[in-house]
Amino acid sequence: MTGEKEVLKTTCPRDCYDACGIVAIKRDGAITRVLGDPDHPVSRGALCGKCALAYNGVFRDPEVRLQTPLKRAGAKGEGRFEPVSWDAAIGDIAARFARIAEGDGAEKIVHAHYTGTCSLIANNFPMRFLGRLGAREVEPDTVCNMAGHVALDYVIGTSVVGFDPRTAKDSNSIVVWGANPSASAPHQHKHWLKEAPGTVIVVDPVRHPTAEQADIHLQPFPGSDAALAFAMVHVLVRDGLIDRSFLAAHALGWDELEPAIAPCTPAWGEARTGVPAAQIGEAARIYGAGPALLWLGQGLQRQAMGGNVMRACALLPAVTGNFGKPGAGMLYLNGGGRKGVDGDYLSGAAISQSPPSFSQMELAARLEDPADIQAFLCWNINPAASSPEQARLKRALMREDLFTVVVDIFQTDTADYADYVLPAASFLEFDDLVSGYFNLSFSAQAKLQEPLGDSLPNQEIFRRLSRAMGYAEPELYEPDDEIIARIMGQVGVGGSFEEFKRTGTVFPTTKPIVQFPDLAFPTPSGKIEIASARAEADGHPRLPLAEADPKPANGRLRLLTPASPWLMNDSYANDGRIADRMGEATVTLHPEDAAALGLSEGQQVRLSNETGSLELALAVAETIPQGVALSPKGRWPRQEGTRANVNVLNPGIKSDMGESTCVHGVEVEIAAA
Ligand SMILES: Nc1nc2c(c(=O)[nH]1)N[C@H]1C(S)=C(S)[C@@H](COP(=O)(O)OP(=O)(O)OC[C@H]3O[C@@H](n4cnc5c(=O)[nH]c(N)nc54)[C@H](O)[C@@H]3O)O[C@H]1N2
Numbered sequence: 001m002t003g004e005k006e007v008l009k010t011t012c013p014r015d016c017y018d019a020c021g022i023v024a025i026k027r028d029g030a031i032t033r034v035l036g037d038p039d040h041p042v043s044r045g046a047l048c049g050k051c052a053l054a055y056n057g058v059f060r061d062p063e064v065r066l067q068t069p070l071k072r073a074g075a076k077g078e079g080r081f082e083p084v085s086w087d088a089a090i091g092d093i094a095a096r097f098a099r100i101a102e103g104d105g106a107e108k109i110v111h112a113h114y115t116g117t118c119s120l121i122a123n124n125f126p127m128r129f130l131g132r133l134g135a136r137e138v139e140p141d142t143v144c145n146m147a148g149h150v151a152l153d154y155v156i157g158t159s160v161v162g163f164d165p166r167t168a169k170d171s172n173s174i175v176v177w178g179a180n181p182s183a184s185a186p187h188q189h190k191h192w193l194k195e196a197p198g199t200v201i202v203v204d205p206v207r208h209p210t211a212e213q214a215d216i217h218l219q220p221f222p223g224s225d226a227a228l229a230f231a232m233v234h235v236l237v238r239d240g241l242i243d244r245s246f247l248a249a250h251a252l253g254w255d256e257l258e259p260a261i262a263p264c265t266p267a268w269g270e271a272r273t274g275v276p277a278a279q280i281g282e283a284a285r286i287y288g289a290g291p292a293l294l295w296l297g298q299g300l301q302r303q304a305m306g307g308n309v310m311r312a313c314a315l316l317p318a319v320t321g322n323f324g325k326p327g328a329g330m331l332y333l334n335g336g337g338r339k340g341v342d343g344d345y346l347s348g349a350a351i352s353q354s355p356p357s358f359s360q361m362e363l364a365a366r367l368e369d370p371a372d373i374q375a376f377l378c379w380n381i382n383p384a385a386s387s388p389e390q391a392r393l394k395r396a397l398m399r400e401d402l403f404t405v406v407v408d409i410f411q412t413d414t415a416d417y418a419d420y421v422l423p424a425a426s427f428l429e430f431d432d433l434v435s436g437y438f439n440l441s442f443s444a445q446a447k448l449q450e451p452l453g454d455s456l457p458n459q460e461i462f463r464r465l466s467r468a469m470g471y472a473e474p475e476l477y478e479p480d481d482e483i484i485a486r487i488m489g490q491v492g493v494g495g496s497f498e499e500f501k502r503t504g505t506v507f508p509t510t511k512p513i514v515q516f517p518d519l520a521f522p523t524p525s526g527k528i529e530i531a532s533a534r535a536e537a538d539g540h541p542r543l544p545l546a547e548a549d550p551k552p553a554n555g556r557l558r559l560l561t562p563a564s565p566w567l568m569n570d571s572y573a574n575d576g577r578i579a580d581r582m583g584e585a586t587v588t589l590h591p592e593d594a595a596a597l598g599l600s601e602g603q604q605v606r607l608s609n610e611t612g613s614l615e616l617a618l619a620v621a622e623t624i625p626q627g628v629a630l631s632p633k634g635r636w637p638r639q640e641g642t643r644a645n646v647n648v649l650n651p652g653i654k655s656d657m658g659e660s661t662c663v664h665g666v667e668v669e670i671a672a673a
């Protein structure tokens with residue numbers, strides 16, 4: 001280590017609310033250390049624990065990273081491969097795709113993708129090729145948050161224009177409903193919520209660290225949130241805290257809904273949600289005092305009635321007029337469009353010939369059918385870990401006549417089933433842009449070192465596929481620097497990319513911005529649509545319903561599998577130091593449930609239902625309500641003794657809206673193993 005030391009900035013592009021700033025120390029052209037950027041307003045010099053380990057561990061470990069294209073050399077799923085050249089791999093894949101496209105049609109080529117990297121080019125550019133090819137997409141949001149997108153679109157006309165977190169300085173209260181920032185947004189937990197002057201109210205079945213530190217924690221039974229929201233609205237009406245002139249001017253359908261509110265007293269709410277009536281009243285009155293922020297987590301809507309839950313929760317800002325003023329608003333996500341990023345340009349919508357996508361809840365069943373899918377391409381996703389019906393999906397991937405290509409930076413479970421594995425470069429190895437989805441931040445991602453081995457950024461892999469297919473459209477070959485310059489122009493970042501990399505992160509709007517400042521909502525009516533003709537036309541109720549899911553019957557428990565603080569979705573489980581910190585896979589139960597089942601801490605238990613079964617070690621804690629079991633997502637099946645993770649129990653049922661996941665609605669039986 002004698003070479004000159006360089007300190008360079010970049011940005012974490014994970015699927016995370018925080019979009020932290022990074023500084024990397026480089027010597028002799030190679031990164032020696034990855035740290036938090038002390039100048040970054042959100043992360044303030046610290047990365048989360050998992051990334052601090054992974055970016056100094058497995059992400060830069062040549063022993064673990066994929067370095068060369070691989071061709072299957074063993075039986076399907078066996079995980080035996082031989083290295084091949086890029087030309088050979090790309091040539092063979094393109095020839096297969098061309099044959100399918102000319103034969104039964106390109107819709108027989110299906111691709112799944114999601115959030116491996118969320119940097120703008122690496123996450124979107126491959127869509128240009130896949131659209132030009134006419135491949136069918138597995139709708140990515142259906143495994144995550146589609147119910148919420150559809151529901152909020154009905155109510156306020158968008159799900160990607162949220163409050164500006166900087167406006168919290170003007171809020172009297174912040175409600176965090178169905179999110180766990182202590183795991184999924186660690187710097188919002190550590191700084192933003194702690195520094196907010198308002199009362200923090202957390203609504204979550206689990207008493208996670210953010211709930212523990214909140215001023216008030218409401219602990220509803222999973223899937224009962226719509227009833228809780230109705231009971232809170234009842235209190236707001238009863239106590240004269242609703243803004244009738246706001247409703248008259250800016251909302252449609254309050255008159256239709258109001259009669260349904262009357263029976264939803266706090267006592268009615270307590271019976272359906274388990275939240276004490278007094279607490280429902282207290283939370284409603286604090287919220288009603290306003291101005292108030294409502295953060296609707298993605299965990300909240302992963303329920304069978306998740307769309308209805310989101311519509312019901314969105315009543316709170318509607319009836320109290322919590323829009324259009326400092327300190328008020330609602331947030332699900334802040335999309336890139338918020339900052340001017342043209343998503344259609346990035347993903348090449350103009351040249352797309354793709355047929356409609358299908359829900360990821362159907363993936364396993366469809367992959368079984370040779371008439372439906374002949375080739376399967378996975379990039380930025382690890383469905384053998386993250387998708388429902390895990391055992392069925394893996395069996396389907398064994399199909400000898402299914403041509404599977406996986407693009408990843410690691411040899412994942414999904415990659416084990418591939419005919420070709422293509423090595424992607426990591427975010428430390430190419431230039432790109434990152435748009436925060438909570439804070440309104442916009443950042444540079446810098447190439448800090450050469451890609452490991454022969455790995456290539458996603459965008460370059462798909463440029464090569466375009467070339468091998470003989471496509472002529474110039475957008476398929478647009479170089480990264482031109483895309484970066486164009487997007488920086490759209491966002492209004494001045495100066496060169498070199499300068500931007502030195503700055504790291506900017507907030508294109510320097511002052512906190514008010515959500516819907518002129519109270520013009522992008523719905524057909526321009527108003528908040530409490531009653532929605534569009535929802536009705538799509539076969540949903542015209543109004544949100546005051547309903548809670550029935551409690552599981554026959555001694556079953558409700559299994560929640562949310563984000564782990566040590567894993568990023570299905571990434572990092574292959575990092576040795578992270579695996580050590582996590583220890584073995586567990587399921588946590590309330591002490592009374594454990595006692596009733598005759599189970600004790602540390603013993604092996606079996607979770608089972610119609611879809612599958614899984615053995616885990618039992619943990620016992622009072623942070624979990626009775627009737628609920630908790631086991632975080634994201635372990636790698638191939639690393640577990642059981643060769644499975646929690647998704648082996650997930651039947652892949654679709655939510656009421658958006659054909660989306662209801663992974664937090666899974667029911668299981670638990671017994672000694
Ligand atoms: N049981 C249960 N299951 C769930 C959930 C749950 O709450 N419970 N949550 C769901 C949710 S919200 C989501 S978003 C999904 C996420 O599920 P996935 O999208 O499958 O998970 P990720 O770990 O985000 O990314 C997948 C892969 O991208 C790879 N990757 C990283 N960087 C790059 C890159 O630059 N290029 C390429 N080609 N690959 C890269 C990673 O190595 C990883 O293998 O899981 C869903 N599954």
Ligand SMILES: Nc1nc2c(c(=O)[nH]1)N[C@H]1C(S)=C(S)[C@@H](COP(=O)(O)OP(=O)(O)OC[C@H]3O[C@@H](n4cnc5c(=O)[nH]c(N)nc54)[C@H](O)[C@@H]3O)O[C@H]1N2
Pocket residue numbers: 015016017115144145177178179180181183184185203204205206208220221222223224225297298299300303560561562563564565566567568569570634664
């Ligand atoms: N460390 C880490 N951070 C991550 C991720 C990760 O895997 N690990 N994943 C990223 C991704 S892709 C996403 S989508 C986000 C997700 O992050 P979040 O939006 O926080 O979603 P989840 O982790 O699924 O669940 C959050 C909380 O929802 C609660 N919950 C479940 N069901 C219900 C319900 O019916 N009602 C209520 N009120 N609460 C409920 C769970 O108990 C959990 O505490 O996090 C991102 N950040």
Ligand code: SF4
Pocket residue numbers: 012013014016017018019020043047048049051052185186187568
């Ligand atoms: S995953 Fe989130 S918290 Fe961790 S470094 Fe990346 S942006 Fe920050």
Ligand SMILES: [Mo]
Pocket residue numbers: 015143144145298
């Ligand atoms: Mo997600």
